[in-house]
Amino acid sequence: MHQLTSTEKKAATSLALVFSSRMLGLFMLLPVFAIYGADLVGFSPLWIGLAIGAYGFTQALLQIPMGWLSDKIGRHKVMLLGLALFAVGSVVAALADSVYMVTIGRVLQGAGAIAGAVLALAADLTREEQRPKVMAIIGMSIGLSFAAAMVLGPMIAARYGLSGVFWFTAGLALLAMLAVQLTPKAISKAPQRETLAVPALLATLVRSPQLSRLNLGILLLHFMLTALFIALPQQLVQLDFGSESHWRLYVPVLLLSFVLMVPMIIISVRKRKEVGFFRTALVLLLLAALLFWLAPLNLPGISLALLLFFTGFNYLEASLPALLSRLAPAGQKGTAMGLYSSAQFFGAFLGGLTGGLVASWFGLQAVFVLSALATLGWLLLTLGMQLPGKSERLSIDLTEKTEEESQTLLEHIAQLPGVLEATLVLTERRCYLKVEAGLFDYQQLKALS
Incomplete structure (x- = not known):
């Protein structure tokens, strides 16, 4: 059973559409607001x-x-509620004549978390062995939505203004609500601890030095991304590079950054040089910030700096969740991912504010000096970074056992070769395992259980 079933394919497609359409709406403001928001009452860099x-x-x-609420009232209801809030926020921002009302609209958009x-829901609808594929499809859709936002944002704003961008995002929310209705209903829930945060575990994971490095890392990454687009669009306008043409710069730079990033990921995994390539990506971010700051203001210099930034950014954005999955303790992946996502979005807020x-x-x-300092701080954080071997996660249903x-x-399983961690959660009647890829014998586990 190495192929996705029709239900799993449908779930992957519809949920990727829901996720990416919403992220597209959020990202589209980045390249355009510093330019097209200038006519709003109260407009300022802050x-x-x-x-x-x-x-x-x-x-x-x-x-x-919102993740906990979905466990209580159902995934579909929470998704529809969140998308409705996103649509309302988009309409508020589209009708706004002041920067203050646009900000309120953005707060409402974000409330649809x-x-x-x-x-x-993706976990509920997929078998354990196929779950990574479905999650990867959803993850890839986020990267594609960011690239699309860099193109569509400037194109729509050039023709219909800032309000046109927000009306478009409202339409995306309605499209996503339709996709939710087409998503299959889950018959059973996936193991909760691998999908959603558990309140009792939050404090423990916050204190974990290795996980904290990754959470602070994703916070700084999105801090820099948001801060970059406060300054960059205005610099391009100063060069008489028309705002309606900004997408002509973003598209080739993003495509080339993906071309450069993919070999970095492949080589880092094959050669087991993840930490080295991680630091290389940070050096690329640092060089980009220094170029933005010190190089003469011209299009070739900005293009090179942007290429360095997005190559490093895309590598880190793709690598951090995989590293987090390896570091998270058995039965605590959902909590680890919840903290990680919160740090990611809080970084976007801090980047905008600061x-x-x-x-x-x-x-x-x-702003570029600020980004350079943030990257230097992150590089220092990697000095104590340690990664375990590649691991996989399993969960065993124990409802039929006393x-x-x-x-x-559990005692027998913990002794099996390749078992890194084994956690028994009696309230869920389930055992969670983290095993070393390539060393663990699944047949032995099957014989035991």
């Missing part, structure tokens, strides 16, 4: 940052609670 990053604040705040519910303040006080160039039988089974 409010550019607040409006761009505001969605991150409510996303970070509500990401984990459905990432946890989407990923949990970048806007720095641009207001010290000018646009100071507590004593479950305890005995």
